[in-house]
Amino acid sequence: MYNAAIDLRRQLDARKRGHTAPRTDFTPHFYPATDINPYVDETTGRIISNPQPKLSPATEALARKIVAEGGAVGLGFYVWNPAVEAWGASFAEVEVDMETGQVTILKLVAAHDCGKVIHRLGAEAQVHGGSIMGLGYAMTEELLIDPHNGIPMNQSLYEYRPPSALDIPPIVPILVEEAVEAGPFGAKGLGENPMFNAAAAIANAIFNATGVRMREIPFTWYRVYDELKRAGKLA
Amino acid sequence: MSLWQISIDEPKPFELLQPTSIHEALELGARHGGDAAYLAGGCDLLDHLKHQTMAPHYVINLKGIAELRHARITKEKIDLGALITLGELERNRELARLLPGLVKAASRVATPQIRNLGTLGGNLLQDSRCSYYRGPWYCYRAGGITCDAHHGINSEHAIFGAERCYTVSPSDLAPILVALDSTAKIAGGRNELPLAELFVGPDENILAMHRLKPGELLVGVTVPQRANQRSTFIKYAMRQSWDFALASVAVVFKADTGRCRDCRIVLGGIAPTPWRSFTAEQEIEGKLLAAANIESAARAAIEGAKPLKHNEYKLGLVKKLIRTALTELSP
Numbered sequence: 300m301y302n303a304a305i306d307l308r309r310q311l312d313a314r315k316r317g318h319t320a321p322r323t324d325f326t327p328h329f330y331p332a333t334d335i336n337p338y339v340d341e342t343t344g345r346i347i348s349n350p351q352p353k354l355s356p357a358t359e360a361l362a363r364k365i366v367a368e369g370g371a372v373g374l375g376f377y378v379w380n381p382a383v384e385a386w387g388a389s390f391a392e393v394e395v396d397m398e399t400g401q402v403t404i405l406k407l408v409a410a411h412d413c414g415k416v417i418h419r420l421g422a423e424a425q426v427h428g429g430s431i432m433g434l435g436y437a438m439t440e441e442l443l444i445d446p447h448n449g450i451p452m453n454q455s456l457y458e459y460r461p462p463s464a465l466d467i468p469p470i471v472p473i474l475v476e477e478a479v480e481a482g483p484f485g486a487k488g489l490g491e492n493p494m495f496n497a498a499a500a501i502a503n504a505i506f507n508a509t510g511v512r513m514r515e516i517p518f519t520w521y522r523v524y525d526e527l528k529r530a531g532k533l534a
Numbered sequence: 535m536s537l538w539q540i541s542i543d544e545p546k547p548f549e550l551l552q553p554t555s556i557h558e559a560l561e562l563g564a565r566h567g568g569d570a571a572y573l574a575g576g577c578d579l580l581d582h583l584k585h586q587t588m589a590p591h592y593v594i595n596l597k598g599i600a601e602l603r604h605a606r607i608t609k610e611k612i613d614l615g616a617l618i619t620l621g622e623l624e625r626n627r628e629l630a631r632l633l634p635g636l637v638k639a640a641s642r643v644a645t646p647q648i649r650n651l652g653t654l655g656g657n658l659l660q661d662s663r664c665s666y667y668r669g670p671w672y673c674y675r676a677g678g679i680t681c682d683a684h685h686g687i688n689s690e691h692a693i694f695g696a697e698r699c700y701t702v703s704p705s706d707l708a709p710i711l712v713a714l715d716s717t718a719k720i721a722g723g724r725n726e727l728p729l730a731e732l733f734v735g736p737d738e739n740i741l742a743m744h745r746l747k748p749g750e751l752l753v754g755v756t757v758p759q760r761a762n763q764r765s766t767f768i769k770y771a772m773r774q775s776w777d778f779a780l781a782s783v784a785v786v787f788k789a790d791t792g793r794c795r796d797c798r799i800v801l802g803g804i805a806p807t808p809w810r811s812f813t814a815e816q817e818i819e820g821k822l823l824a825a826a827n828i829e830s831a832a833r834a835a836i837e838g839a840k841p842l843k844h845n846e847y848k849l850g851l852v853k854k855l856i857r858t859a860l861t862e863l864s865p
Contacts, residue, residue: 396850396854398850398851398853398854399847399850399854401770401851438772443687445666445671445682445687447682447685447686448682450669450671452666452669454669457776460773460777462773463645463773463774463775463777464775466774466775519689520689520780524850528846534850
């Protein structure tokens with residue numbers, strides 16, 4: 300999108316300068332010098348420094364039509380490089396009471412590939428904080444809406460139940476330092492990532508412990524109890 | 535409460551009255567009757583005032599009355615004033631030795647900040663926490679004509695003693711104080727009332743949680759001292775702090791060479807009043823605290839329970855609570 304916009308601005312700038320001839324080259328715009336995305340040739344596995352991508356026939360036809368009618372078209376493309384993304388994995392250890400459906404989180408481990416760590420204390424705190432938010436998302440936080448008249452029932456912070464300090468299990472952050480050239484000093488993002496996977500890890504841990512798949516968050520007592528009852532696994 | 539009130543966050547104007555003695559407070563209470571509200575810790579009342587679910591013209595602040603703060607421990611009984619804060623109960627070493635169950639219950643209420651404000655009397659007399667009652671539904675308890683909890687989100691509602699209204703007793707001190715055979719001391723009408731009778735279920739009065747009339751004042755609670763008495767309290771909530779009980783249990787008995795005498799098992803958070811489980815008490819009365827006896831008491835406790843759609847887990851929870859509490863107290 301960014302590349303396409305730059306291309307479009309070039310086209311419009313050229314028009315202002317008096318170059319009014321319609322566009323004939325419909326190759327998507329790409330700067331090997333500045334673009335961070337290497338283009339990997341699928342057959343050889345090598346990075347092509349100056350790729351020549353093509354538009355799909357339908358898109359190219361549309362672009363040609365717009366240009367023929369006097370419009371301007373900007374074309375660009377982007378190659379997703381998984382190496383510059385921040386990746387993470389979480390692990391949860393839980394205890395499920397088969398009599399009441401109570402789920403106790405014993406331990407959370409969160410491993411994150413955040414590139415070069417610039418400030419270790421801050422990065423670890425970010426993983427702690429994100430895991431706690433994920434924990435609340437998984438276990439207690441819920442906007443309750445009355446099913447019959449659609450009015451929200453818990454309109455205060457107390458009733459929304461974010462986790463309290465006493466509800467937090469030991470959290471072990473693991474930072475995988477895989478520096479990339481793209482970020483400043485080789486860093487990647489670690490803002491939201493720690494928050495995403497705690498709930499999924501906890502759901503899988505509940506499945507591992509009980510054989511029951513939880514398909515709805517939060518895993519409150521009554522939801523787990525109902526699932527255990529349906530599966531005939533109540534103690 | 536009507537729908538437009540949903541966003542109100544400011545009280546109607548009221549006059550603050552500050553008596554310095556019980557006598558003075560009762561006089562003010564008698565003069566203004568139902569148009570006045572007694573203020574102690576304010577954890578519950580101020581919420582009601584802010585949402586204008588209560589709008590008295592006079593608020594009588596009890597915090598200036600020193601007489602209500604007494605804690606007297608004699609050989610026969612323990613007198614606790616209604617204005618003692620939960621934090622004071624929690625930190626009282628003498629009480630921790632004599633009534634460990636009560637101290638445990640006080641220490642499980644809400645958060646340290648709330649415990650430093652909230653009082654014993656206020657905890658016992660607090661209003662229903664049902665979201666449907668507190669929210670913009672025209673519910674029976676709010677003087678209306680329906681109970682939406684019955685067919686709505688009722689995972690935290692009653693499995694015992696419900697009659698049209700399915701609210702639960704939110705107090706943590708009530709189960710343990712009822713189990714300890716306490717007496718409520720009341721001024722401005724009756725003098726004394728067994729604490730169990732202070733609470734009223736919806737079958738008798740659906741508009742109130744307790745039996746105090748406007749103008750009456752809970753002065754304190756008297757707990758009898760008994761030899762070889764053992765007590766405990768356990769509460770389960772969705773969070774370890776700052777949460778009301780999904781269910782709680784208070785167990786008190788006299789240890790008699792390993793046997794249970796005068797056993798009291800009182801459950802909180804599962805009925806509109808502190809729910810004394812006579813069936814469970816009968817199962818364990820005079821018996822050894824062996825695993826088999828404990829199990830039969832736990833099973834007996836859920837006899838006759840009527841769970842709603844989402845609160846059946848409370849059956850397992852009650853069993854687990856009674857089992858855990860009795861096992862904890864077994865020698």
